[in-house]
Amino acid sequence: xxxxxxxxxxxxxxxxxxxxxxxxxxxxxxxxxxxxxxxxxxxxxxxxxxxxxxxxxxxxxxxxxxxxxxxxxxxxxxxxxxxxxxxxxxxxxxxxxxxxxxxxxxxxxxxxxxxxxxxxxxxxxxxxxxxxxxxxxxxxxxxxxxxxxxxxxxxxxxxxxxxxxxxxxxxxxxxxxxxxxxxxxxxxxxxxxxxxxxxxxxxxxxxxxxxxxxxxxxxxxxxxxx
Numbered sequence: 001x002x003x004x005x006x007x008x009x010x011x012x013x014x015x016x017x018x019x020x021x022x023x024x025x026x027x028x029x030x031x032x033x034x035x036x037x038x039x040x041x042x043x044x045x046x047x048x049x050x051x052x053x054x055x056x057x058x059x060x061x062x063x064x065x066x067x068x069x070x071x072x073x074x075x076x077x078x079x080x081x082x083x084x085x086x087x088x089x090x091x092x093x094x095x096x097x098x099x100x101x102x103x104x105x106x107x108x109x110x111x112x113x114x115x116x117x118x119x120x121x122x123x124x125x126x127x128x129x130x131x132x133x134x135x136x137x138x139x140x141x142x143x144x145x146x147x148x149x150x151x152x153x154x155x156x157x158x159x160x161x162x163x164x165x166x167x168x169x170x171x172x173x174x175x176x177x178x179x180x181x182x183x184x185x186x187x188x189x190x191x192x193x194x195x196x197x198x199x200x201x202x203x204x205x206x207x208x209x210x211x212x213x214x215x216x217x218x219x220x221x222x223x224x225x226x
Contacts, residue, residue, distance in 0.1 A: 020045030024052045024137045027192065035131065035196045044130040052136055057098050059143045064093040066147070105132055107223070108216070112193065115215055121201045131196035135189045142185025160184040178221045190216055 023044065026034045038044055068086050109125065109132045116123055142160060149159045157163050161183035163176050171179070194208040201208070 018047075021047045021051055023048040023134055024055070024140075027134050027137045028141065031192055031195060034134070035192070035199055038130055038134060039127070039196070039199050042127070044134060049133055052133065052140060053098060053101075056101055056136075056140045056143065057094055059140065059147065060094040060097040061090060063143070063147050064090040064097075067093075101136070105129070105136065108132055111216065111219055112212060115211060116197075116201075119211060121197075121203065123197065123200050127200065128197075131193055131200075135192035135196070138185045138188035138192070142183075142188075145185075156180070158183045174221070174225065177224050178217070181217050181220045181224075186220075187213075 020043075023034055023038065065086075068090060106129075109129045112132070113123065113125055113128055116128075142158075146158050146160060157167060157176070157180055161180045163171075163179035163182075166179060190213060191209070194205060194212055197203070197208045197212075198205050
């Protein structure tokens, strides 16, 4: 952190505290500067994390409500379930999505930490976790965009993935899931993680990308298969 920023923090700590609320948005249009700020401050801030979680939860609730109104889910539920039951199911589905969101963040952080250790690159787990969390901004953005563009019965095949592009072909389950993980917003998120690691490790972006991209995509495919 620069000297003038330290002095500003001492004079007005709420300024930096509030500034961090906007990190999930700033990472979209100013990634390098935002990642540098997080690295220099050695803190992401609870408000930035909460902002991401609230946005993710809100979109998840809307998607869950839409799914419950679709013919596909209506056929599964049958017998015209009550509105209170639908509301409870919507909240439960959104809660599970948020829970899995955090589980995915922790698993991804652990995976990257292990891979970096294997190639002799040192990064503290807590710092890596901060970068993985903030890098979920494109994922949250993509969740909303894919909701608008997708048919409810096809949510498992993102419209921004290679699986959707080749959906007309006869593919087995592994290939379909693998291609669904090569998806615009997930790749954007992974790119931000790689960019953050160039700041921490001083390695080239090409090297970090070549290490993490294939490992992460294969790992995500295996997780979904399991």
